[in-house]
Amino acid sequence: MSEDILFPEDFLWGSAISAYQTEGGNYSNDWFEHEQKVNQIKNNDRCGKACDHYNLFESDHELISKYDQNALRTGIEWSRIMPSENEVNEDEIEHYHKVIESLERNKLTSFINIHHFTVPLWFSSKGGFLKKRNLKYFEKYCEILSKNFPEVKYWNTINEPNIFASMYYLYAEGPPSKQSLIAFLRGTRNILHAHAIAYHKIKEYNPKSLVGIVKNFPYFIQKEEGKIWVKIIAKIADKFFNQVTLDMLRTGKDPFIPFVKKKWLKDTSDFIGFNYYNVANFVRKKGQFIDLEMKLPNDKRVTQMDWGVYPLGFYKGLMRVHKELKIPMYVTENGLATLDDNFRQEYILKHLVQVKRAIDEGADIRGFFYWGAIDNFEWNEGFEPRFGLIGVDYATQERIIRNATKMYGSIAKSNRITAELIEKFDLLGD
């Protein structure tokens, strides 16, 4: 018989959402504009009212708390706070105060995200994060947040700088639909600078707040494929997508600028938010020079996103970041899109086992946030993928309690994975 797997005391057990993907009614940002272009989003979906979380946040918080989670990572929508360049919308500031109060009332530790992909239309029309000179507008926004929300203890600055820059500027999968390596490099550099700007601004007003970047760490397959070209390309991609952020935080190295280190970029994360979903595997297919797949060729089961399941890459990534940065870590996103709730439970458990393994080997991991707390608008994939621990019926806005909701809650409540779950899902089998 196996033994229970115990997690550290005070471990945060939460889940995550972003403002745009759940709130609904956001019509003043670049994603809204992007969506209006026909055929941009799967099934021609539009974010529209999304989960109506803007109005239903209190009952959502109550539900999350009822199922025993003790934390929620959520976001503030910049285009609500600053609908135009020189306007601060006090009603929206009030709204987010209410959101934070409700989190507190429901005993949910809040992680508040400043930038999760979307920007106001007035900012994107100036060139958004592609223009270095636009960073001053972002700094202003951070100042407004710092002054108005001193109650926030945990700030997340930028969600996934690498995914943002590749989605926006490399794959043309988001506004402004650009496809250029130069734009990707410039965009990555500027958004990483934006992180450091946010860090300093918050610390200036609220030195006690804890501030961290949220970084997605895809695990680039290097050895498993065994082919030399895969190894070389994976190494380069890893450098561009992962290492630049680690180098910047550890040494102040200016992203993609040879030999330049800047003090103001160094040590700008009190903790790191670690997001993990999948492997990144380069393959060659007929008629194509190279393609990037989020699965391995022999993967038996994939998610609705066509992503494989590779918990080992999670463990390796956690250990790598721990060794390089030696700062507290929170898993700020990990999850899958599926209609099969058994698959969801197994996925969660298998990834939690790797979290615990990393903790046992010294990584200072203090919490885990499943993505997503509720189903969400999945950018170009629309509403089809079901990531939620709690489901959403978009026609009625009814919330659906999945078995995974209950299972995750029982783990959160007891701070352990029981021997029974270990046996049932054969967790130690591979």
Ligand code: BGC
């Ligand atoms: C993003 C989320 C997204 C999730 C699932 C993350 O990269 O932060 O916005 O919904 O992945 O694709």
